[in-house]
Amino acid sequence: MAAEQTKSGSTPQRRTLTVKPTLLGDKVFFGITSFTAYFSIALVGLVLVFLLIRAWPALQHEGINFLIGSTWDDSVQPMVMQIFPMLWGSILLALLGVLLAVPMAIALAYLIEFLAPKPIARVATLLVDLLAALPSVVIGLWGLFVFTPVAEGWSELLHKTLGWLPFFANETGNFSRSPFIAGWIVAVMIVPIITSVTREIFSQMDRDLINAAKALGGGMASTLTRVILPTASGGIVGGTLLGLGRALGETVAIFFVLNLSFDINWFDVSEARGGSIASMILSKLGEATDYEISGLMAAGVVLFVSTLIINFIAGYIVNRAQPWRK
Amino acid sequence: MAQVTQALPRPKQAPWQRRNLKNIVLITLASVLPSLLAIAITVAFSIDGAIGLVAVFLPIQILATVAVGQYLYKKRGRQDAVLMIFTIFFSTLVVVLLTSVLVSVFQRGAAMMRLSFISQNATYISSTTSLDYGGLGHAMLGSLAIVGFTTLVTVPLGVGVAIYLTESRSGSRGIVRSLIQSMSGLPSVVSGMFIYSALIVTGVSHQIGLTGSLALIPLMLPTVARVCEEALRLVPGDLRSAALGLGAPSYRMFLQVVLPAARTGIITAVLLGVARVIGETAPLLLTVNAAANTNLNIFDGPIETLPTFLFRNLSYGTDNSIQRAWGAALVVLFLVLIIFTLARTVGGDKKVAKPKKRK
Numbered sequence: 001m002a003a004e005q006t007k008s009g010s011t012p013q014r015r016t017l018t019v020k021p022t023l024l025g026d027k028v029f030f031g032i033t034s035f036t037a038y039f040s041i042a043l044v045g046l047v048l049v050f051l052l053i054r055a056w057p058a059l060q061h062e063g064i065n066f067l068i069g070s071t072w073d074d075s076v077q078p079m080v081m082q083i084f085p086m087l088w089g090s091i092l093l094a095l096l097g098v099l100l101a102v103p104m105a106i107a108l109a110y111l112i113e114f115l116a117p118k119p120i121a122r123v124a125t126l127l128v129d130l131l132a133a134l135p136s137v138v139i140g141l142w143g144l145f146v147f148t149p150v151a152e153g154w155s156e157l158l159h160k161t162l163g164w165l166p167f168f169a170n171e172t173g174n175f176s177r178s179p180f181i182a183g184w185i186v187a188v189m190i191v192p193i194i195t196s197v198t199r200e201i202f203s204q205m206d207r208d209l210i211n212a213a214k215a216l217g218g219g220m221a222s223t224l225t226r227v228i229l230p231t232a233s234g235g236i237v238g239g240t241l242l243g244l245g246r247a248l249g250e251t252v253a254i255f256f257v258l259n260l261s262f263d264i265n266w267f268d269v270s271e272a273r274g275g276s277i278a279s280m281i282l283s284k285l286g287e288a289t290d291y292e293i294s295g296l297m298a299a300g301v302v303l304f305v306s307t308l309i310i311n312f313i314a315g316y317i318v319n320r321a322q323p324w325r326k
Numbered sequence: 327m328a329q330v331t332q333a334l335p336r337p338k339q340a341p342w343q344r345r346n347l348k349n350i351v352l353i354t355l356a357s358v359l360p361s362l363l364a365i366a367i368t369v370a371f372s373i374d375g376a377i378g379l380v381a382v383f384l385p386i387q388i389l390a391t392v393a394v395g396q397y398l399y400k401k402r403g404r405q406d407a408v409l410m411i412f413t414i415f416f417s418t419l420v421v422v423l424l425t426s427v428l429v430s431v432f433q434r435g436a437a438m439m440r441l442s443f444i445s446q447n448a449t450y451i452s453s454t455t456s457l458d459y460g461g462l463g464h465a466m467l468g469s470l471a472i473v474g475f476t477t478l479v480t481v482p483l484g485v486g487v488a489i490y491l492t493e494s495r496s497g498s499r500g501i502v503r504s505l506i507q508s509m510s511g512l513p514s515v516v517s518g519m520f521i522y523s524a525l526i527v528t529g530v531s532h533q534i535g536l537t538g539s540l541a542l543i544p545l546m547l548p549t550v551a552r553v554c555e556e557a558l559r560l561v562p563g564d565l566r567s568a569a570l571g572l573g574a575p576s577y578r579m580f581l582q583v584v585l586p587a588a589r590t591g592i593i594t595a596v597l598l599g600v601a602r603v604i605g606e607t608a609p610l611l612l613t614v615n616a617a618a619n620t621n622l623n624i625f626d627g628p629i630e631t632l633p634t635f636l637f638r639n640l641s642y643g644t645d646n647s648i649q650r651a652w653g654a655a656l657v658v659l660f661l662v663l664i665i666f667t668l669a670r671t672v673g674g675d676k677k678v679a680k681p682k683k684r685k
Contacts, residue, residue, distance in 0.1 A: 019495040021576060023575045023576075025575050025577045025578070026575050026576045026577055028577070029576060029577035029580065030493075030494055030576070032486060033486045033487075033489040033490040033493070033494060034490055034494065034496065035486070036482070036483050036485075036486025036487050036489075036490065037486065037487045037490035037491070037502050038502075039483065040483060040487050040502075040505075040506060040509070040547055040551070041501075041502055041505050041506075043509075043543075043544055043547070044505055044508075044509055044512075044544075046520070046524070047512070047516065047517070047520040047544065050520055050523045050524040051516070051519060051520060051523055053523070054523040054527060103412075103416050104416045104417075104419055104420050106416075107412060107413045107414075107415070107416030107417050108416065108417045108420055110413055111413050111414070111417045115413060124417070124421075126670075127420075127421060127424055128420075129666070130424070130663075130666060131420075131424050131427075133601050133602075133662050133666055134427065134605070134659070134662070135604070135605020135606070135607070135633060135658055135662065136514075136605065136606075136607065136608075137605060137607040137633050137636050137637055137640075137655075137658075138427070138431060138605065138636070138655045138658060138659060139427065140640075141431075141636065141640060141651055141652070141655050142426070142427045142430055142431065142655075144640070145430075145434075145648070146426060146427075146430045147426075150376075153376075154376075157377065188423055188424075188427075191420055195420075217402075218402075219399070219402035219403070219405055219406045220405075220406045220409055220410075221402075221405030221406045221408065221409040222402070222405060224409060242511065245511040246511060248513065249511065249512070249513025249514065249515070249516070250513075251513065251514060251515040251607075251608040252607045252608050252637065256640065278513055278515045278608070281515055281519065282515055282608055282611065282612075285519075285522070285612060293527065296519075297519060297523055300515070300516050300519045303513055303515075303516055304512070304513065304516045307511050307512065307513055307516075308508055308511075308512075310511070311507070311508035311509075311510070311511035312504060312505075312508045314508075314511075315504050315507040315508055316504065319504075
């Protein structure tokens with residue numbers, strides 16, 4: 001038929017190509033998968049909706065003071081709930097954690113990808129993956145009984161030698177349960193994620209570029225600072241942001257090693273006054289009144305929205321830095 | 327007249343690989359001498375070991391390496407020396423921290439390992455009861471039940487999302503992928519609060535195992551979906567085209583060609599997902615009531631899990647309960663290790679295909 005038609009000069013009717021499934025089986029198949037995908041997305045929305053509904057009374061009553069005020073008083077009616085010290089505490093811990101974790105992660109990724117012989121690199125990769133799988137509560141246990149005594153010593157030493165710097169000053173003489181220690185714990189928790197993103201970027205780098213730098217007479221150090229780091233900067237920034245998101249959400253490990261206080265601690269990292277939204281929620285939710293629950297839910301909304309935004313940006317940056325993933 | 331060019335003999339080593347005796351001796355000296363010197367100084371002035379390591383050994387080591395680098399390769403050697411020390415110092419730091427966690431858990435947990443601790447539950451056990459009685463058998467079974475139910479729900483969901491991302495040609499794949507990715511950073515306590523506010527405060531349900539299971543779903547889902555997507559993506563496109571070209575509809579192409587090819591990858595995804603949630607504590611603390619007796623019914627009654635058992639014993643703060651917490655930590659760690667090893671052996675050493683070389 002078709003051949004006859006072409007012979008007689010008339011062209012066959014143009015068909016529109018479509019990617020829509022036509023068979024019943026395909027329709028069911030793609031219907032189910034789309035449903036699961038949209039359901040998972042809806043889950044994110046549902047979390048926000050339910051938290052917001054529950055948080056509304058407190059948010060409405062406190063207004064913007066919820067974020068920028070710093071009193072938490074349950075002796076008055078209705079109680080005053082303002083979380084700035086916890087918010088700042090979370091940010092401080094995340095910054096400390098990132099500050100400590102980024103050099104460790106870059107060094108480890110560089111060692112694994114460019115320096116170490118194959119067997120050592122493989123063992124190191126395994127160790128990092130294992131570190132990522134360690135539950136937060138185990139890290140908390142270790143942090144409380146093994147790390148804190150050691151870190152107290154270092155903290156005291158820093159106070160004695162560098163006490164003239166405002167960061168390490170400590171007039172209380174108590175060095176445990178401080179943001180300094182919690183910052184290290186956060187660093188231990190986020191090193192794996194930053195390392196694995198950085199390592200992935202390093203491993204997919206164009207080797208010709210590195211060889212060219214070496215052929216031009218560059219040493220290891222200049223190759224790293226002039227070629228490798230600038231090329232991989234997108235991935236490293238993305239990985240760091242992912243780490244930052246994890247650090248903000250870290251709950252149980254911090255709960256054991258940090259003393260929560262509603263007295264704002266701007267940067268005295270070695271004093272036993274700190275804050276963390278997630279840990280505060282955990283410590284207060286058990287015996288909270290209805291109205292207090294509302295305030296804690298509002299704190300949860302703050303935590304959720306900030307980590308969601310950070311993770312979204314991080315995901316965007318990491319994806320752009322890994323074009324081969326598409 | 328033909329001109330004959332004699333090829334030079336190819337050197338055995340490339341010029342930049344050449345190492346002469348002087349270099350080797352100097353570099354070895356620079357790596358060994360500082361540590362000896364530092365040990366000598368630390369012992370002579372009786373400085374504390376850890377402080378000696380940072381305040382004595384590190385400066386001497388940096389000075390020595392930089393000096394040798396400067397002597398051998400001038401500026402380049404100097405920079406490389408600093409880089410070397412930086413890399414090795416920070417990498418060692420990570421390894422030391424991790425080893426410290428593992429060793430302390432194994433050491434203190436091993437003291438707790440006895441048959442009764444694994445097999446008994448904690449009925450009639452207080453925080454001061456002798457360590458020879460009571461255990462975490464109920465917590466292990468509870469974890470199994472709760473995580474088991476989570477897995478049952480999450481795996482079909484996660485695999486479905488992965489299929490949607492790899493097999494369908496829908497336009498909203500990008501946004502779905504980004505949202506799933508940012509979901510992986512969802513703080514675990516927020517996931518617990520979600521179920522707490524949606525089901526428990528509203529009075530729909532008590533704090534039972536089921537609520538705990540539901541609270542773990544948003545945490546497990548992104549891991550399963552992402553690893554599964556990677557696994558499906560590794561199946562060559564030619565296989566799909568061949569199946570479709572032979573006239574198979576998409577769903578049969580997936581079930582009979584792609585799924586068998588990606589089977590190990592999907593098992594890995596499930597295992598990694600389980601490893602992700604087995605140690606989650608915060609959501610379970612908010613959504614599940616503590617129990618001292620064995621309960622396998624997630625639809626009714628309080629139920630205990632391993633991480634919450636650990637958490638509560640740690641909170642009691644007596645010597646015996648802390649010892650129990652270390653024991654529980656060892657059990658959790660052991661489980662994570664087993665799952666992790668399984669995932670490694672099943673998944674093998676899979677790697678994302680290298681990008682094509684730039685033209």
